[in-house]
Amino acid sequence: MQHLELTKSLCLHFGVLFYTLAALFGVAFLFSVPFVKLWLCKTCTLLGFLAHTGYLAVVWANEGAIPIFRPTDLQFTLVWLVVFGFSIVDVVWRTRYVVSFVMPAVVLFSFGVIFFIQGRAGMHGPQDGLMATHVILAIFGYESFVFAFVVGLMYLAQVRQLKTKRFQSLFQRLPSLEVLDRLNFVSVVFGLGAMTLAIIAVLAWASGHGSYSARWWLDPRILSPSALWLFYVVLLIGRITARVRGRKVALLTVFGFLGMIVLLIGMSVVTGQGPHPESVTHEEH
Template identity: 30%
Template sequence: MLLSSRILICARKSMTILLMIALLLYMVGAFYSIIILATKSKHAGRGLIALVGAGFIAHTAAIGIDWSRLGHFPIVNPKEVSSFIAWAIVAYYLVMSLRYHVRALPTIILPLVFVFTLISLLLPDPAQSLPLMLEGAITANVVTQIIFPAHVTLVIFSYAAFIVTFVCGVMYLIQEHELKAKHFGAAFQRLPALNTCDEIGYRSLSIGFVLLTLGVVTGIVWNNQRDGRYWHNDPKEVMALVTWMIYLFIMHYRLTAGWRGRRVALLSIVGFVVVLLTWLGARALGGYHVFG
């Protein structure tokens, strides 16, 4: 007993250290990407990708250790969710950077990643590793063991994709304003082309939409597994449905009426505001879906 508790403390410590390493690397990466953008240096972001990649590995290890230490998938409280969303954004960014090289993107995204990781480090450990209402629910049977992590992972990855869509939407609007107002300042030179903002934004939106759809479906299945009810009319469930419908709306008009550019950028921003409300606001409204 003594030995195993010692191992647990040790694991807890190494997890914190790994997360701190990741935080440090993300911070250096964020500064580096700002410098790249500010000096208009043409140095490709290979160094940046290496930095962030190293941070990602440390971060992955931290999450892995947490998982085995706690014995359940570690995204059940705000501390863990903050860390996981940062991790998901980095994962998404790294995959995306295989195809797109947009300098402005890491400059906006990495500080965000840094903040999420920092929040996770600063938040105190919850008294219980598993919230009361999840007690037993996750480990009840094989289906719930799989379906709960799947639900949360899918939803959080869809949020990561929507963050990118949101950032692209904002970049689009700023760049469009520069072009229309004929104000060719710092933003004009540093932000990507309109078509690039539109393309990355829309791709991310499609990916996010698919992930969110699967996330909602797994959520419903899990609900049913737990208490036999598919839907609780919980604020978070309702908001998630609204989010889903907004993105469905954008996709629909993109495909049928060729909506793009400014209109899609604006709608993406609206969609993301609702995502934030779903994620953070539903907590304030209470309801049963409060964890995370």
């Protein structure tokens, strides 16, 4: 047991260390710091990702369940999916420099988890199949919206340079607008699909457990995700019908993501609990 805890701790620390190095190299590369090469950033990302995978594997082995039922594990799984997803995008879409943008966000998020979320209460075990399905789908949904957010920021940065005609070193490093727009669209479609299924799963779970209150439509835990879901539906319809496109879509995805963060924080403040308060049964170690 002690051996597993030590391995888990080492993996976590090495993971964060390599991610931090990757972020530093990535930013330095974007701003053309001499002697800083992209492969340094990519190698550190790979090493960090391996350590991160090790951490999640140890947690999984230790708990006997997918590491998504405690806030810390859930967030680290989300981060893992973000790094994994962007690595796939990097290979498939040949975006090359996207890793330089993603790693700083990953590092900030990881430190946020370590300093603010670690130690907080979580669900005990996988509950039942429907709740597990809900959590997994919601993770994919949030991950996709993180994707859309990062890609949206990149799009806005590129458009700003093209429109102001002030071309910095970033100009050459960023993928084309078409690639970013396409990535944004795919992320929103995927995220919305996953979120829709997650909501259906949790509604089914709630009806089975009699968790609906009489005035459920005023419950912030239902109201907030529904508002978010509706926002992305409207955004997607606008994108498909070409009412909004390019810069406006990017702006809306950035605002949508920020809104999602505000809603999640607001939910915790209003209810004094996380999104699954009924499930909280024990404190993290």
